[in-house]
Each structure stands twice: as C-alpha cells, then as structure tokens.
Amino acid sequence: MKILQALFFPPEQPGGVSSMIPFMQDRFNKRGWEMELFSLPKRVRSKGTEPVSFTTFDWEAYAGHPVVDKYIQTYKDYVWWTKMRLQGKYDIIHAHHPIVGLVMKQLFPDTPVLMTVHSSYERELILNGKIIANGPEHNFLTSIYRELEERVDQLITVSSSFKQYLSEYVQEPEKIGVIPNGFDEKRFRPVPHDNKVPQLITVCRLVPAKGLDILLLACAELKKKGNPFVLHLIGDGPIRQELEQMAIELNIYEEIIFYGYMLHPEDFMPFFDVFVLPSRAEAFGSVFAEAALCGLALVGTNVGGIPEQISHGQNGLLVPVEDVQALASALEKVISDPIYRYNLGRVAWDKAQNAYSMSRVVQQLKNVYRSYRKSE
Template structure:
C-alpha cells in the first residue's frame, strides 16, 4: 500500500506523535510498504485564502474570536501547502490532527482517510486558562469532533478514557477505535546506577495543564521534612518564568534544575530514579511509557490515560490531581524505600514492553489499513 502519514507539526517536534510516527514509517519501509510523512512547516503562516466550509456546523458564528480565527487560518494554510506539495495519489491517508484529516478529505475525497486523535486541544486551553468551558472557542473546537465523524472513514484514539471524552461530541462513539501509542524499545537504554540523593524528573511542556505548580509545592513539603532530592524539569513553555519564581518562593530553587526544551529526553532519563508528572488531564501520557522503558519509578495523577498505564501500588503510584500533600506522600514513600522504588520500576518496565511495544502498534495499524486495501479487479 501507498500510505501518507499526515501530521500537523513536523516530526522533529516534541510529543507523543513525533516519538512514534517516524519509527512506524521505518518499520513499514522494512516490510516493503510505501509510506511518506507530511506536515505543515512552522514558517508557513497566512498563505491560504480558500473558503472553509464545514458540513455539520457553521464556523462563521464564531468568527472574530482570536483562537477560532487562528484555527481557520491554519486550516487555510494547510490547504495551500497541501495543494502545492502533494501531487500523487495514495491508497490511504492516516492523519494525526483534525486539520490534517479534514484538509486531506477535502482535497482527496476519493481516498480513505483514517484519523488518530492524540489529545484534546480545547481541554488543554481550558486547563491553561485560555478559554472558558462552554464558551464560543470551546463550542467551536468540540464541534470539530462531529465534523471528523461525518468526513473521515475511521476515527481512532489513544485511550479508553479519551474515547469516553470524545463520545459526548459524536453521534456513534461505538465506531471509534482505540490504538494506544507504542514505542521502539531500541530507543531506551536503562542504566544501572545508584544515586546517593534521589533524582526526580519530569518532562513536559511548561503549561498549567501539567500541574507543575503542584509538583513544586509537593517538593517543598519534602524539603520541610528533611528529605534530600534534586528535581529535573525538562521542557519549555509559557509558564517557565512563573514556575521558576514559585520555586524561589518555596525555597526549592537550589534543588530544582530547569533545562528547557530537549529533543531526546529519553537519552537523559535513565540516569534518574523517579518520574513524576501531576497532570490535570492527559489523553494518554506517552512520557509515562517512555519513563517506564527507562526503568524509572512512576508517580502520576489519576486522570485520563495515566490511570490506564499505572496500576497503583503495582507499577507506580497514583494520586488525585490538585493535591500536593498526596503527591508529597507518594514521593516520600519512594524516596524512603529504594527497594520498593526499584520493584515498581521493574514492574512498570515489564508492562510497558508488553503493552506499549511498537510491534503491537504495527499489528493494530496494519489490521486497520488492510480494510482499505484496493481489491484486484475481477
């Protein structure tokens, strides 16, 4: 089959999609499949001019709103770039962003398009304080799910919890498939080590949705109880200055290292002991599986896809969101008992290898793709 993987961001950008799709392409190429990657370069801005029309709702009711207008202009830019760059036909297009899916179906109406929804843009905006739930931007963005249902051939998402979330915005949620993300084990090389001082690490965009303010409060509690630690924060984002100031106010700035953006954090992770991320919401949480494959003990919040990866007390610890005391208590248990920490890390690694292997993703995707194979003429 000749398959196009239609991304939004270029594949070198951070995140669960970019951690997976290039490795999937490599595997399929080895199997003899023809697979290409396509995305919208960041430098393409305000080039598209074609009218945008959705079938299931009138987006112009929300025009004049900055977030909606930017979304529509990005859609137009994706149309412009796609028309200019894609001249050949494909047997199947697999899109990984709503804009990519809808544009591809518009420009290649006879080509089957499957769509993997990896995360919720509107939920992140709500949690980051950018929009209000039920406001015009929220209604516009959630209406896109119904448009996708109407236009594409198959919708897939990455966790049971995220399928349940989308169910409120489509007519037939039973038709939504689930293919959790997968990871190439060769990328992860656990390193035996003994750190005299426990090393905590978190990898994410520095935005309110990730709950790093809660993590810093929990670490302040650890310090007040006399527990030594170093907190490594890998990632960048609009909350960085605010978080650095909070670390100063909580008197843990000397224990906290802000690294900024790093392209391959998995090369860094194996030297640490505990991965912790108290997200307020998470569709899947690819970084937890990545940390598990590096044999780190996991601490996360009982939300979304995190709770599907971590079985509390068996391969990690779960705490409620917005609860710095509970988070501090979980971290304290792992800091105080290295044997327990190692046991959880081993269990997490075993589950990740079994459940989130790239081979499993390839099998599931191949089964989905083969539904759309062109049948030979009689």
C-alpha cells in the same frame, strides 16, 4: 500499499506524536510497506485563502474569536500547502490532527482517511486559561469532533478514557477505535545506576495544565520533612519564569534543575529514579510510557489516560488531581524505599514492553490498513 502519514507539526518538533511517527515509518518501510510523511512547515503562515465550510455546523457563527480565526487560517494554510506539495495518489492517508484529517478528506475524497485524535486541544486551552469552558471557542473546537466523524473513514484515539470523552461529541462512539501510542524499544531502555540522592524527573511543556505548581508545592513538603531529592525539570513554556520564582519562594530552587527544551531527553532519562507529572488532564500521556520503558517508577494523577498506564501500587502510584499532600506522600514513599522504587520500575518496564512497544502498534495499524485496502 502506499500510505501517507499526515502530521500537523514537522517530525523534528517536540511531542509524542511527532517524535513517534518517523520511527513507525521506519518499521513499516523495512517490512516492505511504502510510507511517506507530510506536515506543515512553521514558516507557512497566512498563505491560504480558500473559503472553509463544514457539513455539520456553521463555523462562521464563531468567527471573530482569536482561537477560531487562527484555527480557520491554519486550515486554509494546510490546504494551500497540501495542494502545492502533494501530487501523488495514496491507498490510505492516516492523519494525526483534526485540521489535517479534514483537509486530507477534502482534497482526497476517494482515498480512505483515518484520523487519530491524540489529545484535547480545548481542554488544554481551558486549563491554561486561554479560553473559558462552554464559551464560543470551546464550542467551536468540540464541534470539530462531529465534523470528523461525518467526514473521515475511521476515528481512532489513544486511550479508552479519551474515547469516553469524545463520545459526548459524536453520534456513534462505539465505532471509535483505540490504539495507544507506540514507542521504539531501542530508544528507551533501562540503564544500571546508583544515585545516592533520589533523582526525580519530569518532561513536559511548562503550562498550567501539567500541574507543575502542585509538584513544586509537594517538593517543598518533602524538603520540610528532611527527604533529600533532586528534581530535573525538562521542558519550556510560558510559565517557566513563574515556576522558577515559585521555587525560590518555596526554598527549593537548589533542589531543582530547569533544563529548558531538550530534543532527546530519552538519552539520559534512564539514569534517574522516578518520573513524576501531576497533570490536570491527559488524553494518554506518552511520556509516562517513555519513562516506564526506561525502567523508572511512575507517579501520576488519576486522570485521563494515565490510570490506563499506571496500576496503583504495582508499576507506580496514582494521586488525585490538585492534591499536594497526596503527591508529597507518594513521592516520599518511592524516594525513601529504594527496593520498592526498583520493583515499581521493573514492573513498569515489563508492562510498557508488552503494551506500548512500537512492534505492537505497527501490527495493530497493519490490521486496520489492510481492512481498508480489502474493502476497495
């Protein structure tokens, strides 16, 4: 069976999906399955010129808005690049971005195309202040879900929570499959360590949707109460300067290390104690699974797919979105009690090994792929 994994970002780009797929490909290839990767290089911009049309809505009604125009041009670019680079035939195409799924079905109409929706682009844009809720860009992006349902052979998503979110925009939500992301157990593993000062870590893009302003405010509360800690903030983004200035004003700059972008944070993540990320929205939250596989205690918000990973009080702590005091209390609890922190991390590792291992996701995908192969 010849399978194409079609990505939007190149595999070397940061992010759970792009970093996960090459390791998944390696597992399949070692088991005798033929699997290729395909993506749009960053250098390909404004190359495509073919008209775009959808079957379930008229996208031109939203033309003239920057997000929509960029989306449509990227769609055209993906068509141009795919036609130029892909000449072979595939038994199955597994797409990992809405543009990719729609383009692949357009160009390979007789090939089963599976589409995993990994996140909500429109929710991130709203939270990051780029578009307004229920505005034209929002309505355009949510209309894409119905178009995907109409055209691809199978919709899959990464959490039951996100499946529920998608159900508002499709006609048959019960047909959406749920396969959480999988992670290579060899890349993420605990390391024995003993930190005299509790070490907190977060890994994310520095955007408002990740709730880092709430995290800094909570850290300021920790310092006021005399709790020692160091926060390692890995990632880059448009609000980095704003966050650094906020840390200075809150008198916690000396307790925080801003690393910027790092390609392989998993190389030293196991040496920390607590992973914390107070996201305002999260379809799955791959980095929580990665931190759990490193044996870290988890602190996250009760939103999206995060509660499907964190069982409150067992492998981590959940707090309400935007609640500074609740986050500060949760962090104080885990950093002040090393035994409690260790037990949370141990249970987190055990659950992640069972639920989010690459072996598990490979077996689930094999079953899905075989079902489409047999149906031909």
